[in-house]
Amino acid sequence: MKKDKELKPRADGRYCRKVTLPSGESKFVYGYTPAEVKRKKDKLMLLYALGATNINSKVTVQKWGKMWWEVKKEGKTGHKSQYGYTSAMNNYIFPFMGNMKVIDVRDMHIQTLINEMGKKDLSESLQKKVLIALNGMFKYAKKNGLIISNPVEDVEVYNVPVDIREALTPNEVKIALDTCKGMRAEIGIHLALYCGLRRGELAEIKWEDINNQYECLIVTNAVEYINNRPKKKGPKSEAGIRIIPIPPELWQMLQNSPRNSIYIVPSAKGVQMSESAVRRLIEPVQNRIEKRSDGFRVTWHRLRHTYSTNLEKMGLSPKTRQYLMGHATVSLTDNVYTHFQDEHLEIA
Structure with missing residues (x-):
């Protein structure tokens, strides 16, 4: 092999070589063997040919992530999406690889x-x-010439077994309803169980949304929570706008309830519930039930899931169930919520 006259040994045991790019700019590559230095030199020349040496190669993942966020995402998506991006970066990406150079990240690291x-x-x-x-x-880094390939493309999610959100059994429904009787959560639990309201819909539903002539509930809006505060938004999908029949027992309960707030299920102070207020509303019921010898876990989502299963048990068509659940597709109702039970649970 022809000796490389530009290759110089260093006191630290590595070799160094000066590389002059076609632009006239000089860069240095280092390695513990002449072969390693040659590989780095060839890679540098390739990167130059591909136009990928025009950005500081020392930029870290954290620095680049912040640049990408400020240029491409900040203020350009909904609040929930904004929170999702910043949470992903600050809680997972930056702690794990924030100090790595962008050009050094491989799919193995991700x-x-x-x-x-x-x-x-x-x-x-x-x-x-x-x-x-x-x-x-990394897609933005590639577009700007910092890297020549996106290390995220072939990464796969790690399979995590999903807990089946089982519907409450008839006996569990009875226990839940007996337990919440006379408590602040009583109407909220009935609305989730017999109308299938989502948590965000439960906090937004008002007395004016009740149609007295047809004894039904008209769902048009919901809230999302930003830093614990409710922010009004449209339904999760167009299908979220729906008219839900109110069962007789719940209808009578609503008629007998005092209307001290514009909201059917307000906070303890009579205003719209914050995220923590929604959680606190059901906690006393949860605590009482879980202390029983036959205790179980009851959540807002599990109550809604029970409503979905009840619709299935009643023999309603997939399209009707889809409508009442406020889902965009029938498959979402079938795949996410429907869980058959041995006993028939009537809704009315």
């Missing part, structure tokens, strides 16, 4: 991050949110 999340039983949904943020960052 896959390791995702695997670590999965091993901690962090949901596949959360893993996907982190991957979405990473993909945006």
Whole structure:
């Protein structure tokens, strides 16, 4: 092999070589063997040919992520999406690889991050949110010539077994309703169980949304929570706008309830519930039930899931169930919520 006259040994045991780019700019590459130096020199020349040496190669993932955020995302998506991006970066991406140089990140590093999340039983949904943020960052880095390939493209989520959100059994429904009787959560629990309201819909529903002539509930809006505060938004999808029949027992309960607020289920102070207020509303009921010898877990989502299963048990068509649940597609109703039970649970 012809000796490289530009190759110089260093006191630290490495070799150094000066590389002059076609632009006239000089750069230095280092390695512990002449072969390593040659590989780095060839890579540098390739990067130059591909136009990928025009950005500081020392930029870190954290610095680049902040640049990408400020230029491409900040203020350009909804509040929930904004929170999702910043949470993914600050809680997962930056702590794991924030100090790495962008050009050094490989799919192996990103896959390791995702695997670590999965091993901690962090949901596949959360893993996907982190991957979405990473993909945006590295796709933008590639577009700007910092890297020649996107290391996120072939990364896969780590499979985490999903807990089946089982509907309450008939006996559990009876216990839940007996337990909440006379408590502040009583109407809210009935609305989730017999009208299938989402948490965000429960906080937004008003007395004016009740149609007295047809004894039904008209759902047109919901709230999302930003830093614990409710922010009014449209329904989760166009299908979220729906008219829900109110069962006789719940109808009578609503007629007998005092209307001290514009909201059917207000906070303890009579105003719209914050995120923590929604959680606190059901906690006393949860605590009483879980202390029983036959205790179980009751949540807002599980109550809504029970409503979905009840619709199935009643023999309603998939389209009707889809409408009443406020889902965009029939498959969402079938795949996410429907869980058959051995006993028939009537809704009315």
